[in-house]
Amino acid sequence: MxxxxxxxxxxxxxxxxxxxxxxxxxxxxxxxxxxxxxxxxxxxxxxxxxxxxxxxxxxxxxxxxxxxxxxxxxxxxxxxxLPTLNAVLQGNPFINERNEEVAKLHATFLYQLPDAAQMAKIEPGKFLPDEFALVGETIYVFCPDGYGRTKLTNNFLKIS
The missing domain is CATH 3.30.70.1280 (SP0830-like domains)
Incomplete structure (x- = not known):
């Protein structure tokens, strides 16, 4: 192999x-x-x-x-x-759909998918201007003011 x-x-x-x-x-x-x-x-x-x-x-x-x-x-x-990482990079909706600046984008890898009840607890508009998108087992985060100011950190994104 x-x-x-x-x-x-x-x-x-x-x-x-x-x-x-x-x-x-x-x-x-x-x-x-x-x-x-x-x-x-x-x-x-x-x-x-x-x-x-x-x-x-x-x-x-x-x-x-x-x-x-x-x-x-x-x-x-x-x-x-490496192929998984490349797929994550190529699948970023903030690049593919809106062409956002790469320096303001982040990805968090999940160990398991959150269930619907966990996701329903999250009000995406509550975190503006920061945004996130769940695609497969990856959460893509867009932080226009920088990652240091977002509430959408890895601890939050564990969605537990």
Whole structure:
């Protein structure tokens, strides 16, 4: 099987002194798991790597279990392949339908789709000028005044 590029996104590490993982230790763990060309991004918990093509969900479970075993805490782990990431970039409705400025756009990947009752609780007009659109398992966010001022943060967008 050919090698595929993936990105692992670990939520909730290195935030406010909790769930601390040094990036060299995280990179070493990924290498021990047999993942190739491992590269971390600052202290974010985002890791780029290669592996034989496999299920994104299986990789996320494998990485999450390894973190629990080695660092003794659980962390939400999401893995997306490069083709998935490209599809998300190409599917942004704020670009495709309105040609908004790329610097004002963001995407949040969901672990699971929110149910209709969760979505019904949200009043989109309440957040203007910021807007969002749910497309598949991705929430696209448009923040004309910048992401630092929006209420549509990842914590909000968990829609829990």
């Amino acid at each position: 050919p090698s595929q590029t993936y990105i692992a996104m670990l939520r909730g590490i290195n935030v406010s002194g909790k769930n601390m993982i040094k990036m060299p230790a995280l990179a070493a763990l990924f290498t021990e798991l047999g993942l190739g060309n491992v590269k971390t991004y600052i202290q974010s918990g985002n890791v780029l790597f290669n592996r034989k093509s496999t299920s994104e969900q299986e990789l996320a479970a494998e990485i999450g279990a390894a973190i629990k075993r080695v660092f003794d805490f659980e962390v939400e782990t999401l893995v997306v392949s």
